[in-house]
Amino acid sequence: MRQVSWIVITVLLLAETSVFAADAEMLIRRANRFFSPLTDAMPGSEDDTSERIALGKKLFFEKRLSVNDSQSCATCHRLEDGFAGVDNLATSPGARGEQGTRNSPTVLNAGWQDSQFWDGRAEDLVEQAKGPILNPVEMGMPDEQAVEIKIQGIAEYRDAFARAFPGDEPAITYQNIAEAIAAFERTLITPARFDDFLNGDAGALSEAEQRGLNTFLKLDCKSCHDGKLLGGETYEPLGKENPYENQADQGMYLLTKDEDDRMFFKVAPLRNVALTAPFFHDGKIETLDEAVRKMAWLQLDEEITDQQVSDITGFLKALTDKNREQYLK
Numbered sequence: 455m456r457q458v459s460w461i462v463i464t465v466l467l468l469a470e471t472s473v474f475a476a477d478a479e480m481l482i483r484r485a486n487r488f489f490s491p492l493t494d495a496m497p498g499s500e501d502d503t504s505e506r507i508a509l510g511k512k513l514f515f516e517k518r519l520s521v522n523d524s525q526s527c528a529t530c531h532r533l534e535d536g537f538a539g540v541d542n543l544a545t546s547p548g549a550r551g552e553q554g555t556r557n558s559p560t561v562l563n564a565g566w567q568d569s570q571f572w573d574g575r576a577e578d579l580v581e582q583a584k585g586p587i588l589n590p591v592e593m594g595m596p597d598e599q600a601v602e603i604k605i606q607g608i609a610e611y612r613d614a615f616a617r618a619f620p621g622d623e624p625a626i627t628y629q630n631i632a633e634a635i636a637a638f639e640r641t642l643i644t645p646a647r648f649d650d651f652l653n654g655d656a657g658a659l660s661e662a663e664q665r666g667l668n669t670f671l672k673l674d675c676k677s678c679h680d681g682k683l684l685g686g687e688t689y690e691p692l693g694k695e696n697p698y699e700n701q702a703d704q705g706m707y708l709l710t711k712d713e714d715d716r717m718f719f720k721v722a723p724l725r726n727v728a729l730t731a732p733f734f735h736d737g738k739i740e741t742l743d744e745a746v747r748k749m750a751w752l753q754l755d756e757e758i759t760d761q762q763v764s765d766i767t768g769f770l771k772a773l774t775d776k777n778r779e780q781y782l783k
Contacts (some may be wrong), residue, residue: 464662469727476772478656489684491649495640496565498578502637506618513631518604519587523592524766527635530558536781537561538774540640544737548592550707555591555703557737558728562775563723565640567686572719572735573706574689579636585627588591605631613771631653644726644775659772666769669762673754683723684773691717692734695755700736728771728782742767 508542513519517526530546531539539560546554556572564570570582574733586592587601592678595601600664605611606626618634650658659667670676679685692698698717706715733739739748746766758766769783 475506478659478664479626481668482651482654483672485667486652488584488675488680489648489652490673490682491652492566492645493681494643496643496655498565498636498670499640502640503618505614505636506634507641509614509618510634510636512614513635514638518608519593519631520594522549523595525549525593527561527583530586530592531561533561533642536729536778538726538778539564540730542731544732546592547592548589552591556735557732559722560638560726562642562644563683564702565636566682567720567723568688569720573709575709576719578628579639580632582598583632583635583639587631595751601628601631602626644778646725646773646776647779648772659769660692663769663772666765666767667772668767670769673750673756673758673762674767675749675754675766678721678753679724683725685721686723688721689718690721690753692719692752693717694753696752698734698752700738700781703736705735723771725773726775726778728767729778730776742770767781 456555487528505670514527514531517523517529519526525548526733530541532541533539540558545558546558548554559572564582565579568574569578572574575678576585585596588597595604602624605615611626613656615630615634619625619630624631646764647658668759668778671677676684678688678690692705701717707713708717722733727733727745728742731740731742731745733742733745739745743763747758747765750762773778774782
């Protein structure tokens with residue numbers, strides 16, 4: 455009898471496993487209708503040589519690009535020790551200590567976004583790289599010429615720019631500084647277990663994570679958070695169904711002065727979101743649970759349950775860079 459019991463249990467377990475596998479295969483097909491896995495290269499990387507990437511990396515960490523040699527791109531967009539391209543502050547202090555007004559978004563995978571900054575004011579990574587260096591609240595340099603003169607005065611950069619931009623005379627220009635930084639940023643690609651799942655590995659996500667993905671789809675979070683980055687490609691009003699409490703920053707309206715753009719912000723990409731708290735453009739949402747619950751209410755008019763929140767956040771953690779997943783534990 456004991457042997458028969460074990461046989462029955464084994465058969466039931468095998469049956470349950472096969473059902474789970476079948477459900478997973480169906481979910482993979484469904485997910486691929488709305489999302490796509492990361493590829494090996496970002497748009498615009500065709501001319502990114504190893505010399506240009508190496509120079510861009512050096513410039514990304516170069517504090518001498520700021521007015522008082524105190525701040526680099528990496529100050530707000532940290533990459534070391536498991537940081538996911540952010541500083542995990544609500545808003546960031548600049549070179550002179552003045553506080554910024556918006557949360558610093560991640561630079562990881564940023565080249566796949568439709569545009570850069572919360573209001574989309576920069577077309578691509580090159581234009582984005584030009585902004586903070588001259589922003590008086592951020593790195594504080596007075597103008598492009600001052601930046602060029604400062605970098606031209608550093609011997610190691612004269613050689614590095616000559617190698618990275620052969621034939622350009624002069625090689626050290628503000629445009630080339632931004633081009634090099636963008637080349638480095640285009641290497642910041644972070645494949646996750648979710649990519650393995652999209653590519654057909656049904657076991658890449660746990661049953662709980664798959665349940666979270668299914669909940670994400672059923673609630674229609676995918677209507678804004680889709681594509682390669684699960685966001686970063688469209689603009690939506692924050693408070694589509696219910697108003698957001700903080701109305702001080704009116705989003706794209708501050709740039710366009712178009713009444714229709716009030717409270718419109720770029721939809722945040724969700725890759726590595728489990729490591730990039732605090733959330734929203736103002737950094738006022740401290741936890742991922744709170745962000746999920748609030749977005750459901752603001753954008754979908756849904757008061758979701760604790761179980762739904764747990765399921766969705768569980769899925770979102772599967773979007774974390776496989777090299778940084780250890781920092782979730």
